[in-house]
Amino acid sequence: MGARAEHRAEHRVEHRAEHRVDTVDYHTAGEPFRIVLGGLPPIPGDSVAERRAIALGAGGSATAPRPGALDSVRQLLVREPRGHAGMYGGFLVPPDDEAHLGVLFWHKDGYSTACGHGTIALGAWAVDSGLVPAPLDGTARVRIDVPSGRVTALVHRAGGRTTGVTFRNVPSRVSALKLPVTTSRGVVEVAVAHSGACYASVPAAALGLAVEPGQLPELTAAGREIRELLADAEAVVHPTDPLLSGVYGVVLYDELPSEGGELRQRNVTVFADGQIDRSPCGSGTSARLAVLAAEGRLAPGEVLRHESIIGTVFTGQVLAGGDPLAEGVVTEVGGTAHRTGEHRFLLESGDSLGTGFLL
Template structure:
């Protein structure tokens, strides 16, 4: 499941006419790797202007898990499900404090990968209670402390998600936002119906809120909603020549660290 990609996919489906648009609101149900996700798309003048997706129930496996990270010492990690299993770390509490901004990009990537690997090698292995094949932390989210308050309507949070082997999610991350809402709710920082702005490393923003609560196995869970916008920037045409010696493509390990046997 990817929230940012789901917003993009919905926008493409509606703006290109692959799925019929109904103004002012089009409702869709999309199948994802994490389960069915309902979508409410704002539409005007033949354009999808914003997409809100009602994500799968999200919950916390553990708060403040101490993890020993080589070179960093003990790092406090929250582990939560938001469509992927996240390790969530406050960037301001490691190595003297790191601000989530482009100039710190290489350091955030390097430290984020180290923390994630340490979590994956620890004794704590999160397993989704409804699907035991979903197990183990697969992605890491750096956060900064909240600013503003829900009561005054200006609650804001900053995050960036590190995608292996070393890339940032450019958007505020839909599943990461959902996992963070589960953590915020567990800490009493966000209640049902309260909204906050989740901002990314490039300062783009999702509007996020909790529309209800439920249970997933033994875990208290929230029903998160994430809303954002996307724009079509180009179209690509792919062809296959019958004489092409690489009809299924190829991989080179210079960027994505492809294994020798891949």
């Protein structure tokens, strides 16, 4: 063996990885979604919801997950230098019964019960990877078990390519339409809806703000404040599952001029501990659809054009049947997802930063 070959062999030994994680990354309307394909420890539990509860730990919360091998992988992927505070993703797990796949959604603060933009990305990946057969032209149905229940991704195809995904959410129910909340910017009326996760929505103008990138620090602060003020409100308690209770996201929105008969709004959703959804927020869009239906502003089949703070768009509608103030309504939210990369992340033995850091 020559000197150069010996050097290459030594180099490989020096950089032997302690742990390896394989992912495929997508963005849905600008919001990242990192799908973990390999490198996970066993995830115990008999259902997707139970696996999330175990990941959180007995008596834990979404912002205080139990330390362990699984959470170390989450930290590795969401922290710098391999990720960032705005990263979002999912661990693939077995479905509860006859779905195509199950998923545990995660972000920098823990594990969420729902993720619309992630569902759109998973639908695209399931078809594009060949996991779920799809026609060259037409629509494939991808059934996904998430912690809040069964959702379906309708993956639209043309010429052998995925052109868009519409996800059908669990029923969305409104628990308050005009809940007064006293903020540092005055009293505002908040609507609260449960759509796989609990969302509070407020017109940005009521806070003296507009959904513009230049006002993002003020919007983030307002969203965090409203979330904290609603912590003990009866409206944020889920009627059947305490793990679905508590405000997950605050949707701050602007009204936009109607175009072609479509209702238009722009929003920024502040979720978890001050994270910003770059997309129009899929589950948050479901919540807005239920609120608009309860207000009598959106009839079944009518379209909401929902823009994000970066200008990307989801479209949504309420399906016929159901009551947004009682058992809830079924919503469909559509958008696009695109693959951004395939990654093999390494944690080398002796790396003093370990699973990384957050700034």
